[in-house]
Amino acid sequence: MAEDNLCIALNQVGKSVDTPDGKLDILKNISLDVKYQEAVVIKGASGSGKTTLLGLMAGLDQASSGDVFLFGENLTRKSEEQRSSIRAGRVGFVFQSFHLVQGANAMQNVMLPLELAGKAGAQQLAMESLQQVGLAHKTGTLVEHLSGGEQQRVAIARAFAVKPQVLFADEPTGNLDAVTGRQIADLMFHLRDQSGTTLVLVTHENELLERGDRQILIESGKLLTSQA
Amino acid sequence: MKVGRATIHSYWLMFIATVITVSIVTSSQLITDRIGLLLDRQASELLAADMVIISSREFDADYRQQALQHGLQVSNSVSLRSAIFIGDDPQLVELKAVDDAYPLRGRLERTREVTGGRSATTEIPARGEVWVDTKLAQLVGSALTLGEAKFDTSWLLTFEPDRGGAIFNLAPRVLMNLEDLSRTGLVVPGSRVRYRMMFAGEQGDINRFKIWLTINLKAGEEIQDLENARPEMRQALESTRKFFALAIVLTLVIAMAAIAITARYTANREAPKVAMLRAFGISQQSLFRYYLRQLGSLWIVATVSGIALGWFTQFPLQWALDGWFGKTLPQVHSLKPYFSAGLVGLLALAGFSLPYLANATATPPMQVLRTAVNRRSWMRGLLITGSAIVAVFVVLVLLMQSSLLAVATLALVLACAFILPLILGWMVKLLLFSTQRRFWLRQYLLSRLQAASRGAIYVMSGFSLVLISILLIAVVKDELLGSWQEQLPENIPNYFLINIRSDDIEAVGAYMQQHRIEASTPYALARARLKQINSIDASAIDFVHPRAEHMIKHTFNITHARELPDQNEIIAGEWLDPDNPRPQLSVEQGMADKLGLEVGDELTLTVGSMTLRAPVTSIRSVVWENFKPNFYLIANPELLADLPQTGLLSAFIEEQNKADLKHLLQRFPSITLLDITELMARVRGIVDKASVALQFFFLFALASALIVLLAAIQTGRHEREIESSLLRALSAHTNQLYRVHILEFTLMGALIGFFSACFATVAGWAISVYFFNIEFHFSVAVWAYSLLSSCLVLTIAGTLVSRRVYNVSPMKILRS
Incomplete structure (x- = not known):
């Protein structure tokens, strides 16, 4: 059973997949705790298993072994629908490729998780969130007409609009140039500091690694260090 | 290059669409030749x-x-x-x-x-x-x-x-x-x-x-x-043949639309591969040659398969038709259907897919590094459009015997191809505008339809074209059959009583009334021969029309009437003026055309030993196939007053009244009784049987429609999966995903259904009035069918085909 102050807890978690050459272990015996309001940055090379780890922590995927707790709930034996319900309105995501809905404008994209979670006043909340990321003037613009940096701002606004307890960010600056990437990181950490949201960020960049409360290094599916 | 499974696997939708196209041409040519031969034979029996x-x-x-x-x-x-x-x-x-x-x-x-x-x-x-x-x-x-x-x-x-x-x-x-x-x-x-x-x-x-x-x-x-x-037979056959040609061409257009949409899908799918190959230094020309070989392989396999399929489809149709015709379809020994099929397959495949693949070969290698839409230059856009138009036009010219029909069909296809995306795009924009800041989910759905990456507007246009074609076949078929039914209602006269002596006419009428037999008012008949037109000897005139000479040499019926007979329509001049006793003549349109007659021309006729002179005061169209008494010439009663005449009337005599006939003939021995039941049944049978044969081509149309739909859904499948994965990550439940997709497909169906019904109604009217010369009736059923079928087919097929999308793992969004 996870402790009450833990937002996420992983206990001896493993993930393996079947390949034509046999079983491939992506993650091996991972044990990791993330406290509420903590900012954890996970760094690893390509293929190290960091995205898989993020997916397991967010309940997007299921572990092959061990237990994953999110908000105190054991996700291991939960169905996709049940895991969705646990995430609803409490989890935000920021992706490397932004993953905005093409053909919809900035406002509609930010309203999307609010509508799905059935939150009242979705439009108002979305507007506030867009103001926070400095895009109040581009609410009606189709997202494909925005720059990469602006698109990631919309994605951040979308993530924070539901006032999540935890924000999962997968290489949030990976598709951006250095300057824009730094601005996006600043914005994200600023909003996290303001809201006290727990942050789990996966990256391969050292600059981002240093901004977390805790740094975790992963290599070949194993945690190497977990520094406070 | 080896015709490998890999080619067909990569382009399987395009392959099926091509097979269907080739099959349609093969079987339609085989079947229509055979049915045509049978219809000719049946007509030959007359x-x-x-x-x-x-x-x-x-x-x-x-x-x-x-x-x-x-x-x-x-x-x-x-x-x-x-x-x-x-x-x-x-x-x-x-x-x-x-x-x-x-x-x-x-x-x-x-x-x-x-x-x-x-x-x-x-x-x-x-x-x-x-x-x-x-x-x-x-x-x-x-x-x-x-x-x-x-x-x-x-x-x-x-x-x-x-x-x-x-x-x-x-x-x-x-x-x-x-x-x-x-x-x-x-x-x-x-x-x-x-x-x-x-x-x-x-x-x-x-x-x-x-x-x-x-x-x-x-x-x-x-x-x-x-x-x-026989004029009634000729018109029946002519209408039937025109209808066959129209239905088959529309079915073929559907199949070609399927090729176009699947080619677009294939080209989009090949773009990343092309970008990668170009990044490795493979030239655009080499890539184009590679795709040319792939298409060549596909054409060969699809042609062989299509011809085989088309050949086999003769048998179920023959089986279905044998019962109706009561005899076996005659064999057609010709290689032409197979050559035509192969050629049409090649034209359609090349015309629709080559430009798309040429465009795909121009995918910039930069796309390897950054996913960007490969925007087409206006030149390449022109190439794609021009090539498709040329392909359609050549196919139409190859298959159509009526240039009017070929041009009309091309115009229809072009109108659909250019106007449909525009109108559907405007409709979506209009809906978007009208729902601004309200009902967000609806607006989100409309955004999905407008998304360029999914090409929903083009998919909708393609499916609209399919639906319009199917509706048009149905509308025109109904109009054609309806017009026949109108002309041949159940209780139309089945007997003609001719050679009624003028003294007997009243008594015969009374006899009919007494025995409750439905009969027309009698027409007086005289036999006339045309001697002069505008005082020029008719035999000396050099007529252009080959049948004109026949009309000059032979006698024909002339009657008189005060009122315009049923199903006659004045197309020039004015109907005989009952208050004017001066000589007047109304001429049947066909006769006027053949003899080059116009209103105002003066005709000199001989009836027996008498000579009449009268001006043409009107030209009438006559529905010859209605089996009612029809006349080339109708005069005002005063003109024929002194001439020897016999009476004619038509009657509907039911089976139980047939015994009365014997008494009638005994009482009025001068009367000749003419039974036309058999003749009517045969003419009616031709249209009935033709419509049965056409139902068969609906199967091809439906198969093509499904291919279009499948290609359409496949085209946006990757985007749908990513989007579903995103929605899953954002905590959407499966029923929410279903709802979004169902609503999207239903909305798509409603837009397509509405637009297709509009288009089919207008085009159906134009074809009925200008092509078949029949009256058009607005059909609510067409609208209901269009909206319902479009919504249902798109929703059910779309939901079923994309069901895997609903189960996509949210992890996909991280991996994409």
Whole structure:
């Protein structure tokens, strides 16, 4: 059973997949705790298993072994629908490729998780969130007409609009140039500091690694260090 | 390059679309040729042959010889009028002497009693025997004198295939054996005799012989074949053929739309591969050659498969039609359908897919590094559009026999291709605008339809084109059949009573009323011959139309009327003025066209020994296929007042009233009774059977429609998966995903259904009015069918085909 102050807890978690050459272990015996309001940055090379780890922590995927707790709930034996319900309105995501809905404008994209979670006043909340990321003037613009940096701002606004307890960010600056990437990181950490949201960020960049409360290094599916 | 499984696997949708296209051409050409041949034969039965030559002199023996050398069957008949005596009363009869081969098409039917059962027979009267018209029923079993010979009257003749076009001019028929004719001594120099030489055989042989005959025909000899035989048959066949052509072309357009959409899908899918290959330094030309080889392989396999499929589809159709036609479809021995199919497949594949693949080969290698839409230059856009137009046009020209139909179809396809995306795009924008800041989910759905990456507008346009084509086939079919039904209601006259003496007309009318038989008002009939047009001798005028000469040489019926007869329409001038006693004439449109007559022209006619002069005051269109009394010329009553006339009326006589006929004929012996039930049934049958055959092509249309839908859904599948994965990550439940997709497909269906119904109604009206010359009726059913079918098909198929999308793991969003 996870402790009450833990937002996420992983206990001896493993993930393996079947390949034509046999079983491939992506993650091996991972044990990791993330406290509420903590900012954890996970760094690893390509293929190290960091995205898989993020997916397991967010309940997007299921572990092959061990237990994953999110908000105190054991996700291991939960169905996709049940895991969705646990995430609803409490989890935000920021992706490397932004993953905005093409053909919809900035406002509609930010309203999307609010509508799905059935939150009242979705439009108002979305507007506030867009103001926070400095895009109040581009609410009606189709997202494909925005720059990469602006698109990631919309994605951040979308993530924070539901006032999540935890924000999962997968290489949030990976598709951006250095300057824009730094601005996006600043914005994200600023909003996290303001809201006290727990942050789990996966990256391969050292600059981002240093901004977390805790740094975790992963290599070949194993945690190497977990520094406070 | 090896025709590998890999090619077909990569382009399987395009492959299926091409197979369907080739199959449609193969089977439609095979089937329509076979049905056409059967329809011709059925119609031939009304000529008793495939082709007939008519003359007032005996034919040169060389004709028979040549026909036999051309592999044709030949039969001869001789017709003349003669008088017989019934008791002491003379009766004019139409004597016809036939040889053993008669009839070459169709069968004679005979009975022992007027009310008795009829039986078809392959026999003709034996020597010394005659078969007589039902009008002469009282003669059966007795001896009949014809000229110098006596005959036994053994049967009543109830049906003969070539009863003749001028059905109101028949004296009672007496059929005899040709070998007995000389015994009668009726044929002497100066006798008015009509010789008919009939031919039947394979269409190719007939065509070849017709060419020979046309060159060698002598003055006074006239060829009659299906094209210039019965007007009601000709129109039925013409409409049926036009309809077949239209339906098949529309089905083909659907199949080609499927190729276009699948080609677009394939090209989009190949773009990343091309980008990667170009990044590795493979030239655009090499890539184009590579795709050319792939397409070549695909065409070969698809053509072979399509031809095989098309060939096999003859059998279920033949099986289905045999029951209706009561006979086997004749075989067509020609390689043309297979060559046409291969060529159309190649044209469609090249025209629609090559430009797309050429565009794909231009995918910038930069796309390897950054996913960007490969925007087309206007030149490449022009290439894609131009190539598709040329492909469609060449296919239409190849397959269509009517240039009007080819141009109209091309216009329709172009209108759809250019206007549909625009209009559908505007409709979505309009909906978006009207729902701004309200009902977010609806707006989100509309955004999805507008998303360029998914190409939803083009998919919708493609599916609209399919639906419009299917609706058009249905609309025009209904209109065509509806118009036939209107012209042939159940209780239309099935008997004509002709040769009613003017003194008997009132009594006959009273008899009909007394026995509750529905009958028309009688028309007075006189036989007229056209002598002069605007005081110029008609025989001296050089007419352009080949049938004009026939009209000048022969007599035709003229009647008088105060009111315009049913289903006649004035197209020029004004109907006969009842208050004006001066001579007036109304001319049938076909006659006016053939003779080049216009309102104001003055005609000089001879009726018996009298001469009439009257101006043409109106030109009428006549529905010949309605089986009602129709006339080339109608005069005002004053013009015909002093002329000898007989009466004609039509009646609907039910089975139970048939016994009354016998009494009627006994009481009014001058009357000739003409039963047209059989003729009507045959004409009606042609349209019915043609529509059954067409249902079959709906299967192809539906198969193509499904391919379009499948390609359409596949086109946006990757985006859908990513989007579903995103929604999953954002905590969407499965039912929410279902709801979004179902609503999207339903909305798509509603837009497509609405637009297609609009388009089909307008196009259906245009085709009915301008192409088939039939009246158009607005159909609510078309709208209901369009909206319902479109919503249901898209929602069900879309939801089923993309069901995997709903189960996509949210992890996909991290991996993408």
